[in-house]
């Protein structure tokens with residue numbers, strides 16, 4: 001078989017970049033494939049260096065709710081670039097984006113921009129530790145909060161895909177300060193509070209778990225966390241890096257009626273450029289330097305290109321009909337489930353807003369253990385077959401499918417058709 005341009009590039013990349021990629025899941029090892037190298041993206045589609053065009057349900061792992069190369073975003077970034085790419089001094093768009101974000105979250109008075117979700121989660125935890133004078137953090141098995149040391153124990157996303165149990169290089173003492181509970185298991189959380197409540201600086205949670213595939217919070221789970229945190233003087237950190245401006249305009253916290261002490265953001269607020277942010281009540285945020293004594297900084301934080309992209313994205317999103325998209329995605333997910341089930345496969349398609357995950361199982365999907373019981377070999381075949389048929393899905397059973405406002409009914413129909421025909425035997 002002829003070597004494709006993607007294969008050539010991957011071989012070359014593997015000489016200079018560990019594993020040939022700059023972020024692990026992209027290597028597609030979880031599904032036993034080689035990665036496709038992308039030449040361009042437009043709306044709901046990506047085009048590879050070999051000239052194949054695919055319908056994209058990865059969307060850069062979430063940021064592109066407006067699809068690739070949205071004209072408003074492109075215009076804003078181009079205009080900003082022409083005025084210089086970085087100043088290392090404040091610029092007007094930082095203020096506008098901060099105000100837009102703060103106004104979208106009822107419990108947020110102030111926000112600090114950083115360069116990634118990892119940085120945002122790491123900084124929010126540092127702040128929670130400073131505020132409480134405690135060290136421990138409780139996270140949920142299969143949730144992902146970036147790759148800072150404290151969050152790598154039993155994490156989702158690439159950590160789950162590669163079955164990395166812990167990670168070499170993380171100090172034992174750091175691991176000891178991270179407590180783990182199954183998602184949706186309030187009883188387990190209560191037990192940990194009984195034992196460690198007075199040492200617990202923070203509970204961090206994805207309001208909708210989207211890094212073990214899509215797993216929804218059960219009724220009362222998030223509110224239960226809020227109550228336990230209140231009773232122990234522990235800060236609740238809601239990680240909305242994926243759900244922020246995707247679950248609705250604002251976050252999943254509004255949708256589920258739970259106000260955290262700190263919110264972590266990323267992905268969509270950068271409109272495809274590297275941005276993260278953390279925010280919350282003024283009494284906490286004013287502890288951040290130079291207002292307060294908790295140090296956190298960034299050479300490129302509040303970068304003018306990134307702020308322009310984020311701001312343009314939010315301005316367009318504010319006019320978008322989230323409810324209509326959710327309805328369309330729900331119908332699409334239902335049809336996908338029907339088509340796959342008609343082929344005699346055990347399947348459930350979880351969905352919320354513009355997110356969905358195909359799980360090859362009949363069982364319940366409340367936590368990472370249950371997710372892992374789904375058929376991952378079947379997912380790998382499904383991924384490979386769908387890709388051959390022009391559909392680009394997340395290259396791992398532990399990721400969430402993303403839909404943009406640019407996905408058309410034709411895109412959905414083509415996806416359903418591919419799912420009904422692809423060889424899964």
Ligand SMILES: *Cc1c(COP(=O)(O)O)cnc(C)c1O
Pocket residue numbers: 115116117118119121144145146147206211239240241242266267276
């Ligand atoms: C992607 C993600 C992060 C990490 O963001 P990066 O920009 O990749 O560092 C953190 N939390 C959640 C929920 C995420 O999905």
